[in-house]
Amino acid sequence: MPALREALNSNMDRRAFLTVSGTALTGLAAAWAIAGPVGPLVIDAKSVGDDLVTMLEQSAKGLSSVATEQRQHLVGLFDAHLATVTDLIEHSRYDKPTGHRLHALAASLAQTVAWHRFDHGRHTQATKHWVAALHSTHAIGDHDMGAAMLGDLAYQAAWRNDHTTAVGILTHALTRTEHPAAQSLLHLRLARALAAQGEKRETLRALSAAEHLLGTSSTRPLPAWCSWLSEADLAVDSGQCLLDLGETARAHDLITEGRELLPATRDKTRGVFLAYQAASHLKSKEPELAAQAADEALRLARRLGAPRCEKLVQDLVPDFERVRTAEGVDDLLMLVAA
Secondary structure, three states: OHHHHHHHHOOOOHHHHOOOOHHHHHHHHHHHHHOOOOOOOOOOOEEOOHHHHHHHHHHHHHHHOOOHHHHHHHHHHHHHHHHHHHHHHHHEEOOHHHHHHHHHHHHHHHHHHHHHHHHOOOHHHHHHHHHHHHHHHHHOOOHHHHHHHHHHHHHHHHHOOOHHHHHHHHHHHOOOOOOHHHHHHHHHHHHHHHHHOOOHHHHHHHHHHHHHHHOOOOOOOOOHHHOOOOHHHHHHHHHHHHHHOOOHHHHHHHHHHHHHHOOOOOHHHHHHHHHHHHHHHHHOOOHHHHHHHHHHHHHHHHHHOOHHHHHHHHOOHHHHHOOOOOOOHHHHHHHHHO
């Protein structure tokens, strides 16, 4: 409960600009890797019925199923749902199965809110929501879901160029991850962090593990949080790893292949992939193609309300400035400035 409350209060806390250190996050991951079960989820207060929990679950699922372009308008509803579920957990009476459902719902909602905060550069709030979700998953003993939260925290650390923290978190997360698809995603993120540090051998080992595990069957249900993982993601992230390691030609081929494999329903990811493709074209001395990909990525990001994707394009501006005379580059730079 303290973790959930802290996440909710961070939305109004003026100190929310204070970051959580990489050492603290790695320590949290290490504690999670060895922590035992918590006590029973029963509280003496007003009773919560199945119908209410089912309604909240279905409502949250409905919000998450809204098209990406429209989901940007629903942030307040996700916040309200998380606040409601937190109140029910803290102040209501329920049996263990109901408590399990409430904590699972709290974790899912907190993760969704965290990604929104992350996309908009509100990193401290994002961190607190992922940490709250991690505590909720531990309360119900869901190791795969807990690993998802650690994986997201590692992704955030890598995004902020703290690759040492990302590697530390992912190493701990992998010790208790059970489903092959979940392991595949974590290995893929580990490869990205290792590649950014120039660790070629370890990067290739992690990529090989990710590829093998992605195609491994399991008797366990596929966790919803990694159900989107596909050959497209494997190709693009592998390409990004090779790009960091200096293997530009092969990297470009993989990134292009992954973008073409991506289903139309994942527009936000498509915008990120296009930005990656623009970067690979720049490194391949193909500024015209880079400008075309960056232009498409930027327009898509603005339509979807995805500032994180837009920032990827903005980060390429210094490189585009150096090839301003190439076809399409000047128009792109004017679009970025608009």
